[in-house]
Amino acid sequence: MPTTIHLNFASLPTLWSPLQSAVLNESDSGFNKNLTSVLPTHPNCIASTTVSGFFVVCFAIFLLVQLGFFVRTETKKVMKRNQKVLLILSSILVGVQLMALILRIIYFAIAFSIRAKYTSLIGVKFVIDSMTTSLVVFGALEFAFSLFQAVTMVVIISFIQYVFLTTVHLSGAMTKKVYKVVRVMTIVMGILTAVAMGIFIIVLTISKVLTTLGIYGDVNQTAITVVVFILFIIIIFTSLGMLSFFGFKVVTTIKSRSLNLRQETNRNLIIRTVQKPLIKTVSLLISLVLSTFILILSAIIGIITSSVSNDFKAIDYSLNSFGILFFSVVILFLYNPLFSESYKVVDSVEEKEKQSLLGDEMAERVQSASSLSSAADSPRTVDI
Numbered sequence: 001m002p003t004t005i006h007l008n009f010a011s012l013p014t015l016w017s018p019l020q021s022a023v024l025n026e027s028d029s030g031f032n033k034n035l036t037s038v039l040p041t042h043p044n045c046i047a048s049t050t051v052s053g054f055f056v057v058c059f060a061i062f063l064l065v066q067l068g069f070f071v072r073t074e075t076k077k078v079m080k081r082n083q084k085v086l087l088i089l090s091s092i093l094v095g096v097q098l099m100a101l102i103l104r105i106i107y108f109a110i111a112f113s114i115r116a117k118y119t120s121l122i123g124v125k126f127v128i129d130s131m132t133t134s135l136v137v138f139g140a141l142e143f144a145f146s147l148f149q150a151v152t153m154v155v156i157i158s159f160i161q162y163v164f165l166t167t168v169h170l171s172g173a174m175t176k177k178v179y180k181v182v183r184v185m186t187i188v189m190g191i192l193t194a195v196a197m198g199i200f201i202i203v204l205t206i207s208k209v210l211t212t213l214g215i216y217g218d219v220n221q222t223a224i225t226v227v228v229f230i231l232f233i234i235i236i237f238t239s240l241g242m243l244s245f246f247g248f249k250v251v252t253t254i255k256s257r258s259l260n261l262r263q264e265t266n267r268n269l270i271i272r273t274v275q276k277p278l279i280k281t282v283s284l285l286i287s288l289v290l291s292t293f294i295l296i297l298s299a300i301i302g303i304i305t306s307s308v309s310n311d312f313k314a315i316d317y318s319l320n321s322f323g324i325l326f327f328s329v330v331i332l333f334l335y336n337p338l339f340s341e342s343y344k345v346v347d348s349v350e351e352k353e354k355q356s357l358l359g360d361e362m363a364e365r366v367q368s369a370s371s372l373s374s375a376a377d378s379p380r381t382v383d384i
Contacts, residue, residue, distance in 0.1 A: 047314035100145035158190025294323035
């Protein structure tokens with residue numbers, strides 16, 4: 001006979017029941033928090049939702065433009081591996097920010113719903129239920145996605161450094177031995193920084209949830225946040241220094257090589273096809289680093305507004321999204337000059353000039369030999 005099992009679903013605990021029991025037992029846990037300490041303020045909800053909705057549209061348009069650029073037949077024919085990697089990384093950057101904005105909108109929508117349940121929040125205690133649990137979870141997810149942008153940006157900057165170092169080496173501004181050492185240092189430093197920042201962000205997010213729900217005591221989240229941004233600032237300043245130095249080396253090396261050419265047309269060709277794109281690349285790379293300072297500024301403003309009043313959180317939200325958008329646009333503009341490989345023009349022009357000079361020397365030798373032969377074969381006349 002088959003055994004029949006009867007399940008009483010009513011007896012199963014809900015998702016938040018253990019948490020609710022822990023929080024309600026204030027004598028044991030010491031947890032006593034007002035609902036207003038967890039909910040964002042009403043002005044913050046309105047302003048932040050408006051800003052987030054605006055940038056959701058902006059990032060969606062950007063992704064569509066980038067997708068169109070990526071799937072173009074002409075682009076796919078000439079696109080190389082590094083170019084595909086750069087576009088994929090920038091798409092991930094925008095995608096993560098878009099997800100953070102969507103989670104932020106959901107978070108504020110839940111906050112609106114909770115506020116609508118009460119005519120007044122004065123004296124209302126924070127109790128874990130389905131709504132407050134959803135509020136905390138979506139708030140933590142939005143927090144994590146926003147911080148993980150720093151990890152994505154570190155990966156992108158490290159990759160661009162790698163490509164730029166290859167350009168520096170191939171242009172003749174760096175020896176092969178130095179290139180190998182610097183390349184390994186760049187890759188290792190980028191990986192270690194990204195992994196360390198990722199671990200700190202995960203710890204910070206988990207501690208934020210546990211502290212809000214009263215499961216764990218207060219955690220010094222500011223200290224962890226400071227560590228994350230110190231790592232971020234280190235990689236940014238290092239990148240700025242390396243890119244500026246090697247960019248200057250590339251431009252000066254190619255300029256000196258162009259001055260060694262004898263033909264003025266060849267010198268003008270190098271200036272037109274090589275130096276200008278390289279200067280443009282260096283300028284865009286500096287813009288790339290400057291855009292990260294906008295994100296650092298938004299983080300500083302976020303810390304200040306959190307300490308003073310959450311009513312102004314929309315300011316750092318706006319700066320953060322603008323910094324990501326500016327960062328992504330600069331990456332898209334870097335697509336052509338960064339990978340144009342115009343440094344190869346120097347080698348080709350020098351090779352052509354060498355062949356031209358050899359041809360001229362051969363022609364002079366042939367002409368000289370022909371003149372000597374003509375002089376030897378001509379009849380001699382004697383004057384009387």
